[in-house]
Amino acid sequence: MSILVDSNTKLVVSGITGREGTFHSLRNRDYGTQVVAGVTPGKGGQDVEGIPVFNTFHDAVASTGANTAMIFVPPRFAADSILEAEDAGASLIIAITEGIPAHDELRAFNVIKKNGRARLIGPNCPGILSPGKANVGIIPAAFFKEGNVGVVSRSGTLTYQIGNVIAQQGFGNSTIVGIGGDPVPGSDFIDIIGLFQDDPETELIVMCGEIGGDAEERAAEFIAENVTKPVVAYIAGFTAPPGKTMGHAGAIVSGSRGTAKAKAEALESRGVRVGRTPTEVAELAASLLGAAA
Amino acid sequence: MDLLEYQGKQVFARHGVPVPSGRHAQTVDEAAAAADDIGYPCVIKAQVQIGGRGKAGGIKVAQNRNEALEHAQAILGMDIRGLTVHELWVEGASEIASEYYASVVFDRSAKAPLVMLSTKGGMDIEEVADSDPDAIARLHVDPLLGFQEFHGRRLAFEARVDDDVVRPVGAMLAKLYDLFVAEEATLVEVNPLIVTPERDVRALDAKVTLDDNALFRHPDNAELRDPSNEDPQERMAKERGLTFVKLDGDIGILGNGAGLVMSTLDVVAQAGGSPANFLDAGGGSKAEAITSAVEVILSNPSVKAVLFNIFGGITRCDEVARGLIEAFDQINPTVPFVVRLDGTNDVEGRKLLAEAQLPNVFAESTMDGAAQKVVELAASA
Numbered sequence: 240m241s242i243l244v245d246s247n248t249k250l251v252v253s254g255i256t257g258r259e260g261t262f263h264s265l266r267n268r269d270y271g272t273q274v275v276a277g278v279t280p281g282k283g284g285q286d287v288e289g290i291p292v293f294n295t296f297h298d299a300v301a302s303t304g305a306n307t308a309m310i311f312v313p314p315r316f317a318a319d320s321i322l323e324a325e326d327a328g329a330s331l332i333i334a335i336t337e338g339i340p341a342h343d344e345l346r347a348f349n350v351i352k353k354n355g356r357a358r359l360i361g362p363n364c365p366g367i368l369s370p371g372k373a374n375v376g377i378i379p380a381a382f383f384k385e386g387n388v389g390v391v392s393r394s395g396t397l398t399y400q401i402g403n404v405i406a407q408q409g410f411g412n413s414t415i416v417g418i419g420g421d422p423v424p425g426s427d428f429i430d431i432i433g434l435f436q437d438d439p440e441t442e443l444i445v446m447c448g449e450i451g452g453d454a455e456e457r458a459a460e461f462i463a464e465n466v467t468k469p470v471v472a473y474i475a476g477f478t479a480p481p482g483k484t485m486g487h488a489g490a491i492v493s494g495s496r497g498t499a500k501a502k503a504e505a506l507e508s509r510g511v512r513v514g515r516t517p518t519e520v521a522e523l524a525a526s527l528l529g530a531a532a
Numbered sequence: 533m534d535l536l537e538y539q540g541k542q543v544f545a546r547h548g549v550p551v552p553s554g555r556h557a558q559t560v561d562e563a564a565a566a567a568d569d570i571g572y573p574c575v576i577k578a579q580v581q582i583g584g585r586g587k588a589g590g591i592k593v594a595q596n597r598n599e600a601l602e603h604a605q606a607i608l609g610m611d612i613r614g615l616t617v618h619e620l621w622v623e624g625a626s627e628i629a630s631e632y633y634a635s636v637v638f639d640r641s642a643k644a645p646l647v648m649l650s651t652k653g654g655m656d657i658e659e660v661a662d663s664d665p666d667a668i669a670r671l672h673v674d675p676l677l678g679f680q681e682f683h684g685r686r687l688a689f690e691a692r693v694d695d696d697v698v699r700p701v702g703a704m705l706a707k708l709y710d711l712f713v714a715e716e717a718t719l720v721e722v723n724p725l726i727v728t729p730e731r732d733v734r735a736l737d738a739k740v741t742l743d744d745n746a747l748f749r750h751p752d753n754a755e756l757r758d759p760s761n762e763d764p765q766e767r768m769a770k771e772r773g774l775t776f777v778k779l780d781g782d783i784g785i786l787g788n789g790a791g792l793v794m795s796t797l798d799v800v801a802q803a804g805g806s807p808a809n810f811l812d813a814g815g816g817s818k819a820e821a822i823t824s825a826v827e828v829i830l831s832n833p834s835v836k837a838v839l840f841n842i843f844g845g846i847t848r849c850d851e852v853a854r855g856l857i858e859a860f861d862q863i864n865p866t867v868p869f870v871v872r873l874d875g876t877n878d879v880e881g882r883k884l885l886a887e888a889q890l891p892n893v894f895a896e897s898t899m900d901g902a903a904q905k906v907v908e909l910a911a912s913a
Contacts, residue, residue, distance in 0.1 A: 314745060315748065315749075338745045339745060340716055340743055340745045340746035340749070341638060341716070341718055341743045341745060341746065342675075342713065342716045342743065342746065343746075345638070345643065345644070345645075345675050346675060346676070348643050349643065349644070349674065349675050349676050350676065352643075353676065365845075377845070377846055378845070379844075379845040379846070379875065379876060381876075382875070392791070393791065394789060394790060394791020394792065394794075395789050395791065395845065396787075396788055396789025396791060396792035396843050396845060397789060397791030397792045397794075397795055398791075399843050399845050399875065400792055400795070400843045400874075400899065403843070403874070403875070420790060420791070422638065422640045422718075423640065423643055447791065449790075449791055449794060450794070451640075452640040452641060453640075453641050454641075457641070473795075475791050475794035475795040475798060476794040476797075476798070477797075477798045477801065478779075478794075478797040478798050478800075478801045478807060479794060479797070479810075480777070480779065483777045483810075484744075484777075485777060485790060485793075485794050485810055486775045486789075486790025486791075486793060486794070486810065486812040487790040487791070488744075488745060489640070490790060490791075490794065494658055495658070499798075515802065516795075516798075516799050516802065516899070516900060517795055517799075517899065518898070518899065518900055
């Protein structure tokens, strides 16, 4: 098993005819993901290396039975594309686009929540990889193999860094989920950690947080009450000055709120092991798995 | 993007939020002319984005032209907690019967706008929240519904504002919410919101933070600048499209991906070093972007050593190596570089660097080892 994406995933990509969209869609297909359609308004009837392109999500879903949407369009069009995918009935929407206006994200999030029929991952995320099954997004799959570590992260490259050290210790991953670095993520740590808790293949959960907001603090509460599997955490941004956005739109210490220290303390007080460096996180994970084996 | 008070008040005025009339000034003469125009008493206010301006002597009342000249002279060029005052806002002095607090904030946790109102205005609201949380009325607004009149009434009654201003305060909250949405702000704060002896309701201060990602839809807002808050190195980085934050240490940092760069800063600090900057070269960086980034990092004379921490996903390590070799060709840096290349095309990248035999460039294979090395080099420089 794995969570969210697997061999049943039938992917439709909006923005498939763009340079990045084409590159990553084909890479996802090469990995074995069923990439069944693309959407670019005005390019319906064309194809990208055999993947049919439609004018609308509705046409794409009706013709191909796509159940998962990936959003690769520029920021000013992205919220509209997310809402179109939801309206067309995609049950999972993965938004890679970085730089979507916060109020657009707020509207999209609240529409999806109100309708209650789709799950949004991202925006501003690297996507989801279930090694050996499906890759949706831009995660470099070569560093990861099948295994029993579930990873959920606000950051892309940091995930690769930690995943790579875990892999070097001989462990693999059930699923790696990038929830993204924006202020209004479609899914939070608690949503994904809950899925990992219910996934029989996942034996240990690694969560990668960073400064800004209180998603890590809420995750700490959730883990204490609902999660029986071991969780190891990493928090980036201990040295970040207040009031500065550190690359990700959501990574900002506001006044005294959202600091790395407060997050690490919240997690540790709830029994979650927090590694001080990415290497230490991987070592903690490996030692816990080794002890369980 | 944070607006200065006067920029925020201009936005307020555009949306019908009552503010005292005032004028912007950049010189002592302009300030005196503005004061003459507005009439006395008037208030001369330093325009910098930091709290505690009044305590620092950055806000003064002038009773006549001489005092206006004197205050403007004293405040222009003043340093307020590290920021130099380049601009003034001169406005008519307001008589105050009551001071309230109002704000609309982007509540990330609830994923909805949060509107707050309190009769404890004119003081630090975080302190009020700690010492007397019940003194702040709070209401989340469903962004799909928008702010309704009943929201305003509920907040005004809950905060126990004076009965005769329940309606005007509610109306002001509605306008603040409207501008929060229309200008795509992430924060709109009025502290204090005043009631005058004539029972008029006005915004005496304005704090507005706009969403940078939405500025493309608001070209007028994108033009607003704050010269007191512009670091030349940050401006240089911005012009080159780099994600950069200046810090106060001596180790230059370049990495790919915001999370990895934040983590790199932390690991360097744990090794005993002090980072000079945050620089995310981004995914898929090409050689030119790396060369350009090196120039930005080295434009800070405090930098004694530089750390490259690359984990290649979309970014290819051979491209990064080419960029660094190109940078050495063009600018011939004198400080040592520690380079950690891992991930996509790392073998090729390391080979390129080895063949180039750059002076003072040290290859490391792990993030922790690279951090140790760069800290040692900076300490012995």
